[in-house]
Amino acid sequence: MAADKKVEAITSMExxxxxxxxxxxxxxxxxDYSSVKGCMIFKxxxxxxxxxxxxxxxxxxxxxGVQNVYMPMFIPESLLEKEKDHVEGFAPEVAWVTxxxxxxxxEKMCVRPTSETLFCDFYxxxxxxxxxxxxxxxxWCSVVRxxxxxxxxxxxxxxxxxxxHTAHATAEEAEERTLQMLDVYADFCEEFLAIPVIKGKKTxxxxxxxxxxxxxxxxxxxxxxxxxxxxxxxxxxxxxxxFGIQYTDKDNKLKYVYQTSWGAxxxxxxxxxxxxxxxxGLVLPPKLAPVQVMIVPIMQKKEGVLDKAFxxxxxxxxxxxxxxxxxxxPGFKFAEQEMRGIPVRVEIGPKxxxxxxxxxxxxxxxxxxxxxxxxxxAKITELLQTIQTDMxxxxxxxxxxxxxxxxxxxxxxxxxxxxxxFIKAMWCGNQACEDKIKEDTTATSRCMPFEQEQLSEVCVCxxxxxKHMVYWGKAY
Amino acid sequence: MAADKKVEAITSMExxxxxxxxxxxxxxxxxDYSSVKGCMIFKxxxxxxxxxxxxxxxxxxxxxGVQNVYMPMFIPESLLEKEKDHVEGFAPEVAWVTxxxxxxxxEKMCVRPTSETLFCDFYxxxxxxxxxxxxxxxxWCSVVRxxxxxxxxxxxxxxxxxxxHTAHATAEEAEERTLQMLDVYADFCEEFLAIPVIKGKKTxxxxxxxxxxxxxxxxxxxxxxxxxxxxxxxxxxxxxxxFGIQYTDKDNKLKYVYQTSWGAxxxxxxxxxxxxxxxxGLVLPPKLAPVQVMIVPIMQKKEGVLDKAFxxxxxxxxxxxxxxxxxxxPGFKFAEQEMRGIPVRVEIGPKxxxxxxxxxxxxxxxxxxxxxxxxxxAKITELLQTIQTDMxxxxxxxxxxxxxxxxxxxxxxxxxxxxxxFIKAMWCGNQACEDKIKEDTTATSRCMPFEQEQLSEVCVCxxxxxKHMVYWGKAY
Numbered sequence: 001m002a003a004d005k006k007v008e009a010i011t012s013m014e015x016x017x018x019x020x021x022x023x024x025x026x027x028x029x030x031x032d033y034s035s036v037k038g039c040m041i042f043k044x045x046x047x048x049x050x051x052x053x054x055x056x057x058x059x060x061x062x063x064x065g066v067q068n069v070y071m072p073m074f075i076p077e078s079l080l081e082k083e084k085d086h087v088e089g090f091a092p093e094v095a096w097v098t099x100x101x102x103x104x105x106x107e108k109m110c111v112r113p114t115s116e117t118l119f120c121d122f123y124x125x126x127x128x129x130x131x132x133x134x135x136x137x138x139x140w141c142s143v144v145r146x147x148x149x150x151x152x153x154x155x156x157x158x159x160x161x162x163x164x165h166t167a168h169a170t171a172e173e174a175e176e177r178t179l180q181m182l183d184v185y186a187d188f189c190e191e192f193l194a195i196p197v198i199k200g201k202k203t204x205x206x207x208x209x210x211x212x213x214x215x216x217x218x219x220x221x222x223x224x225x226x227x228x229x230x231x232x233x234x235x236x237x238x239x240x241x242x243f244g245i246q247y248t249d250k251d252n253k254l255k256y257v258y259q260t261s262w263g264a265x266x267x268x269x270x271x272x273x274x275x276x277x278x279x280x281g282l283v284l285p286p287k288l289a290p291v292q293v294m295i296v297p298i299m300q301k302k303e304g305v306l307d308k309a310f311x312x313x314x315x316x317x318x319x320x321x322x323x324x325x326x327x328x329x330p331g332f333k334f335a336e337q338e339m340r341g342i343p344v345r346v347e348i349g350p351k352x353x354x355x356x357x358x359x360x361x362x363x364x365x366x367x368x369x370x371x372x373x374x375x376x377x378a379k380i381t382e383l384l385q386t387i388q389t390d391m392x393x394x395x396x397x398x399x400x401x402x403x404x405x406x407x408x409x410x411x412x413x414x415x416x417x418x419x420x421x422f423i424k425a426m427w428c429g430n431q432a433c434e435d436k437i438k439e440d441t442t443a444t445s446r447c448m449p450f451e452q453e454q455l456s457e458v459c460v461c462x463x464x465x466x467k468h469m470v471y472w473g474k475a476y
Numbered sequence: 477m478a479a480d481k482k483v484e485a486i487t488s489m490e491x492x493x494x495x496x497x498x499x500x501x502x503x504x505x506x507x508d509y510s511s512v513k514g515c516m517i518f519k520x521x522x523x524x525x526x527x528x529x530x531x532x533x534x535x536x537x538x539x540x541g542v543q544n545v546y547m548p549m550f551i552p553e554s555l556l557e558k559e560k561d562h563v564e565g566f567a568p569e570v571a572w573v574t575x576x577x578x579x580x581x582x583e584k585m586c587v588r589p590t591s592e593t594l595f596c597d598f599y600x601x602x603x604x605x606x607x608x609x610x611x612x613x614x615x616w617c618s619v620v621r622x623x624x625x626x627x628x629x630x631x632x633x634x635x636x637x638x639x640x641h642t643a644h645a646t647a648e649e650a651e652e653r654t655l656q657m658l659d660v661y662a663d664f665c666e667e668f669l670a671i672p673v674i675k676g677k678k679t680x681x682x683x684x685x686x687x688x689x690x691x692x693x694x695x696x697x698x699x700x701x702x703x704x705x706x707x708x709x710x711x712x713x714x715x716x717x718x719f720g721i722q723y724t725d726k727d728n729k730l731k732y733v734y735q736t737s738w739g740a741x742x743x744x745x746x747x748x749x750x751x752x753x754x755x756x757g758l759v760l761p762p763k764l765a766p767v768q769v770m771i772v773p774i775m776q777k778k779e780g781v782l783d784k785a786f787x788x789x790x791x792x793x794x795x796x797x798x799x800x801x802x803x804x805x806p807g808f809k810f811a812e813q814e815m816r817g818i819p820v821r822v823e824i825g826p827k828x829x830x831x832x833x834x835x836x837x838x839x840x841x842x843x844x845x846x847x848x849x850x851x852x853x854a855k856i857t858e859l860l861q862t863i864q865t866d867m868x869x870x871x872x873x874x875x876x877x878x879x880x881x882x883x884x885x886x887x888x889x890x891x892x893x894x895x896x897x898f899i900k901a902m903w904c905g906n907q908a909c910e911d912k913i914k915e916d917t918t919a920t921s922r923c924m925p926f927e928q929e930q931l932s933e934v935c936v937c938x939x940x941x942x943k944h945m946v947y948w949g950k951a952y
Contacts, residue, residue: 035555035597036585039548044613047544068523072515072634073549073587073618074571079511092578095550097587099572100633101622109512111549111573111587121511137520142549142617146577157576158548 010339012279017223024273025152028282028340038150038157042266045340046153048290049269050160054140056192056287057162057264060184061138066164069137071118074109079117083242086116089209093146095157111144116210116235116261119165120243127257130169130249136177138164153270154227154476161265167245167257171236174258178234181262182215185230193268194285194392195219195275196399197229198422198471200447205431208261212236218446218471220399221274224420226446226473229271232262270476275395276364282341283364285391286384293321293380294337298330298349308353312346315377319384338363343387344380364391403471407456412472416441422473426466428459437461437472446471486815488755493699500749501628504758504816514626514633518742521816522629524766525745526636530616532668532763533638533740536660537614542640545613547594550585555593559718562592565685569622571633587620592686592711592737595641596719603733606645606725612653614640629746630703630952637741643721643733647712650734654710657738658691661706669744670761670868671695671751672875673705674898674947676923681907684737688712694922694947696875697750700896702922702949705747708738746952751871752840758817759840761867762860769797769856770813774806774825784829788822788849795856814839819863820856840867879947883932888948892917898949902942904935913937913948922947 010023025031030046042050058068074097081087094110112118123135140162150156164181168174182199189195197217207214211233219229240246240256249255276283286292293316297309309323324333330347337345347359358376360369364387371379402421406412415423423443427433438444448468459466486499501507506522518526534544550573557563570586588594599611616638626632640657644650658675665671673693683690687709695705716722716732725731752759762768769792773785785799800809806823813821823835834852836845840863847855878897882888891899899919903909914920924944935942 032598032602034548034594035552036548036550036594039550041548041598042546044543044545047546050546051544067520068527069520070518070523070526070618070636072510072512072517073620074512074515074634076511094577095573096575097571098574099584101569101571101624108575118510118512122508122517126508142546144549148577158550160546 010279010281013222013277020277020279021270021273022152024277024282024339030269030273030282031152036157038147040150040152040156042160045290046269049272049284049288050266052288052290053192053268054162057184057188058140060188061162061164064136064180064184066136066138068139070139070141071112071115071122073112073141075112075115075117076107076109078107079121080110082117082120083210083239086210086239090114090145095144095146112141113143113145114261114263115139115143115163116165116239117243119261120239120245120259123167123245123257124243127167127245127247130247133167133169133247133257134173134177135167136164137166138162151270151476153273154267159266161263164260164262166260167240168259169247169249169255169257171258174236174260175234178213178215178232178260178262181260182217182230182232185232185262185264186217188264189217189219189229189268189271190392192285192287193272193275194287194388194395195229195271196392196396198447198449200449200471202231202447203431203434203445203470205434206445208233210235210238212238216447218422219271219275220402220421220473221271221476222277222398223274224402224474226422226471226475227267227271227274228446228475229268230262230264233260235259235261267476276391277341280335281339283391284341284343286343286388289341289343290320291322291340291342292319292384293344293346294333294342295321295323295346295348296330296333296337297323297325298347298352300325302350304353305348305350309348312348312358312373312376316346316380318377319380334361344383346376346380362387364394405455406460409460412437412460413441416443416472416474422446422471424453424455424469424471425460426455426458427468427470428462428464429467430459430462430464433459433461443472443474446473446475486755486757489698489753496753496755497746497749498628500753500758500815506745506749506758507628512633514623516626516628516632518636521766522745525748525760525764526742528764528766529668529744530638533660533664534616536664537638537640540612540656540660542612542614544615546615546617547588547591547598549588549617551588551591551593552583552585554583555597556586558593558596559686559715562686562715566590566621571620571622588617589619589621590737590739591615591619591639592641592715593719595737596715596721596735599643599721599733600719603643603721603723606723609643609645609723609733610649610653611643612640613642614638627746627952629749630743635742637739640736640738642736643716644735645723645725645731645733647734650712650736651710654689654691654708654736654738657736658693658706658708661708661738661740662693664740665693665695665705665744665747666868668761668763669748669751670763670864670871671705671747672868672872674923674925676925676947678707678923679903679907679910679921679946681910682921684709686711686714688714692923694898694949695747695751696878696897696949697747697952698753698874699750700878700950702898702947702951703743703747703750704922704951705744706738706740709736711735711737743952752867753817756811757815759867760817760819762819762864765817765819766796767798767816767818768795768860769820769822770809770818771797771799771822771824772806772809772813773799773801774823774828776801778826780829781824781826785824788824788834788852791853792822792856794853795860810837820859822852822856838863840870881931882936885936888913888936889917892919892948892950898922898947900929900931900945900947901936902931902934903944903946904938904940905943906935906938906940909935909937919948919950922949922951
C-alpha cells in the first residue's frame with residue numbers, strides 16, 4: 001500500500017497564497033473541516049502546536065502572578081447587556097441557547113464570545129476590600145463568534161484562546177498590567193514563535209467593545225497582510241461602574257475597581273504558517289515544534305541500520321525526537337517531514353554508519369551538514385538555536401523590507417496598490433479619515449506604534465495637522 | 477483589618493454531611509456559584525486541583541499512545557440522532573442553540589453532552605485503510621448536561637472533563653483499549669489521588685447510552701455513598717454501523733471499525749473532598765496538592781524570623797512551597813492552611829531558630845514533629861511519601877470496613893438501612909430485580925466487580941439462580 005501513497009505537491013505561494021495556506025493546513029494534517037459549518041477540527045499535529053503554545057504562555061503568565069480559573073460558558077442575555085458598548089459589539093455575532101433539556105429557557109443565554117461580563121458579575125461579590133485586590137485571573141477555553149466567512153485557524157465560529165481578566169485598585173496599576181501582558185505576548189511571539197511584532201495602540205475605531213484603550217501586537221504575513229496576534233485592553237472603571245464592582249479602600253471609602261483583559265488565540269497557528277511556511281510546507285521554529293528531530297534511516301532493511309537509528313534516538317533524547325521506521329521510501333519520508341515542518345532531519349544509512357557519521361538537513365534552509373556521531377548532540381543543540389534565531393531574523397528582515405512610508409494620499413494609495421506590507425503614514429486622529437482610507441484602499445489602521453516617528457506635519461488623508469503615526473495595512 | 481477576619485468553623489461531617497461538603501468547597505475557596513443556574517465557577521484553588529489532575533492524567537494517557545485533538549462544541553441535531561440508543565440517552569438533557577448571530581439556525585444544534593457523534597462523523601472520512609488504525613484520540617473540554625439538581629463538582633450543568641475516543645481494526649483490540657484506560661484511571665486514582673477504587677462492569681441498565689459494555693471505577697465517600705469516578709466504554713461496531721465508518725483491510729475487504737470512549741471529570745475533585753476531608757477542612761494528598769508545604773513564621777515581626785522563613789523556603793524549593801507572611805495571627809494561618817488541605821506545615825519562630833530547628837505538622841494526622849534544619853529536606857521528602865501512602869491506606873481500610881455482605885433480601889434491606897457503604901450480593905442478571913432493589917432501597921448496582929466471589933447460589937432479590945456478584949450502594 002505504501003507505494004500508492006505519495007506526497008502531493010502543494011500550490012505555490014506565488015501562484016495562489018490562499019490556496020497554498022489551505023493546502024498546508026490540510027496536508028500537514030493540522031486540521032479538518034467539520035459538519036458544523038464554520039467550526040474546525042484540530043487534528044493531533046495542529047492541537048500539539050496549541051498545547052506547546054499554551055504551556056509556554058501559561059508559564060509566562062504565572063511568572064507574573066496570574067492564576068487560572070474557569071467560568072461558565074453561558075452568558076444570560078441580561079448580563080451581556082449590562083455594558084452598552086460591549087453588547088453592541090458582540091450581540092450581533094453570538095450563538096443563542098434557547099432551550100435546556102425539553103423546556104424553553106426563561107431567559108436565553110449566549111455561548112460566551114468573551115467573558116468580561118461573567119468576570120464582572122463574579123468580581124462584584126468576590127471583591128470587597130482593598131485586601132482582595134488585585135485579582136489577576138485567566139482562563140483557557142473556547143469561545144464562539146458567529147462569523148460569516150471563516151478560514152482555518154484565522155477566523156472560525158468557535159476558537160480556542162485564553163482570556164485574562166484583572167481588577168485593580170488604581171487606574172495606574174490597570175494600565176501597567178495592560179502593558180505588561182502586551183509585553184508577555186510580544187516576547188512570546190518573538191522568542192518562542194520567531195515572529196517579529198509591532199507593539200502599539202489601536203485607534204478608537206478598532207478598539208475592543210467597551211475598552212478605554214486596546215493595545216495590540218501586529219505581525220506581517222508572507223503575503224504582505226497584517227495579522228493582529230494578541231490584544232490587551234484597559235477598561236478603566238467602565239465595566240466596574242456598569243456592574244457595580246466596588247471595594248472599601250484603606251481610607252474606608254468605597255471605590256470602583258479598574259479592569260483589564262487580554263487574549264491570544266489559536267490564530268497564532270495561522271501566523272506561524274504564514275510567516276515561516278514555504279512551498280514545501282510548514283516550517284516550525286524549534287522551540288514550538290512538537291517533533292524537533294526526525295531520524296530517517298536509509299536502506300533500513302539492511303542489517304544494523306534500524307538498530308543504529310534507534311540507538312541514535314536514545315542519544316538524542318534531550319530533544320523531541322522520532323525515528324520514521326515506516327515502510328515508505330526515504331524520498332517520501334523527506335517530503336513528509338518537510339511538509340510537517342520538523343526543524344531537523346537526520347539521515348543515517350549503511351555508508352554513514354561505516355563512517356561513524358550522519359547527514360543533518362535543516363528544514364528552514366535545506367542546508368546539509370555531515371557530522372560525526374561523536375559530535376551530533378552538540379551539533380544539533382547548536383543548530384536548533386541557530387535555526388530559531390535565523391528564522392526570527394529572516395522574518396524580521398522580510399517584515400522590515402515590507403514597510404513603506406507615505407507622506408501624501410497619492411503615495412499612500414500607490415503603496416497599498418503596488419506594494420505589500422505595512423504603510424507608515426501620519427494621521428489627524430479623525431475617524432472620518434480612517435473610514436475614507438478603508439473605503440478607498442481596503443487598508444485599515446493596524447496600530448499607533450509605541451515607537452512614533454514624525455514623517456510629516458499633516459494627515460496623509462485630509463492634510464490637517466497630524467497627531468499620530470499609524471501603521472496601515474490590509475489585514476486578516 | 478486582619479483582626480476582624482477569622483476562620484469560621486465548618487459544619488461537622490457527623491452533623492450534616494451535605495452541609496459539611498458545601499462549607500468546604502466555599503471556605504477552601506474551591507468554587508463559587510454563578511448567575512448561570514446550575515453552572516459553577518472554578519476559583520484558583522479549585523482550578524489548580526484540576527490542572528494537576530489534567531497534567532498527570534495527560535502524561536499517563538500519552539504514555540499509552542494517546543494523541544490530543546479538539547472537536548467543535550456543537551452537534552447538529554441530525555448528527556446526534558444517528559445512533560438510536562445514544563440520542564435517547566442524551567436528547568432529554570442537552571442545551572439547544574437555535575439562533576446564530578441575528579438569524580435563526582436552519583438546523584438546531586446542541587452543546588455537546590459528549591462527543592461520540594462528532595468523532596464518528598470525523599472518523600468516517602479520516603479512516604480509509606487499516607493503515608489509518610488505530611486512532612487513539614482524546615480531548616480536554618467542557619460539556620453540558622441540563623441537570624435538574626446540581627451540586628458543586630459532583631453534578632453541574634457544565635463540567636470539565638476529558639473524553640477519549642478510539643477506533644480499532646478488531647473487537648479484541650477495542651476491548652483491550654477499554655480495559656487499558658480503566659486501568660489508567662484506577663492507577664491514577666489510587667496512586668495520585670490516594671483513593672481506592674473497585675473496578676468492574678456496569679449492568680446493562682447502568683451502561684452508557686449506545687455502549688456494548690461500560691466499565692467503571694467506583695469509590696466510596698466518607699458518608700458511605702458511592703461515587704462513579706471514571707468510565708470506559710466499548711462500543712463494538714454499533715456506532716461504526718450507524719455512521720458508516722469502514723476501512724479497507726489487508727485482505728482488501730471493507731470492514732467496520734470497533735470503537736471505545738472513556739472519560740473522567742471534575743467530579744474527581746468532589747471525590748478528593750469526600751474521601752479525605754475532615755472537620756477542619758480539605759485534606760489533600762501530597763502528589764495532588766498545589767502547595768505541599770506552607771511555612772508559617774512565628775512572631776514574624778522579630779528580627780530575623782521572616783528572613784529565616786524565606787531562607788528555609790529556598791532550601792525547600794524541590795517541593796511546592798510557600799511562606800505565609802501575611803499579617804494574620806499564627807492561629808489564623810494554621811486554621812487557613814488546614815482548611816485548604818496543605819499536607820505539611822512548617823512553623824518557625826525565634827526559639828526554633830536559636831535551636832536550629834522547626835516544627836513540622838502533618839495535615840492528615842495533626843502529628844507534630846520537631847526536626848533539625850539540617851535534616852529538614854530529607855524529613856519532608858519522607859513525610860510527603862508517608863502521608864500519601866497513609867492517606868491511601870486509611871481510605872482503603874475505611875472502604876473495606878464499609879462493605880457488607882447480604883445473602884438474602886432481609887439482610888440486604890437491613891444493610892442499606894442500617895449500615896453505610898457497599899453491599900456485596902448475588903444477582904440473577906435480570907433488570908427487574910435491579911429495578912425492585914432500587915425502588916425498595918434507593919440502592920443501585922454500582923458494578924459487577926472483576927474480582928467475583930460466590931456468596932451464594934441465588935439472586936438476593938428473586939431467589940433464582942445467581943449469575944454475578946454485584947456491588948450495590950447509594951450513589952452520588
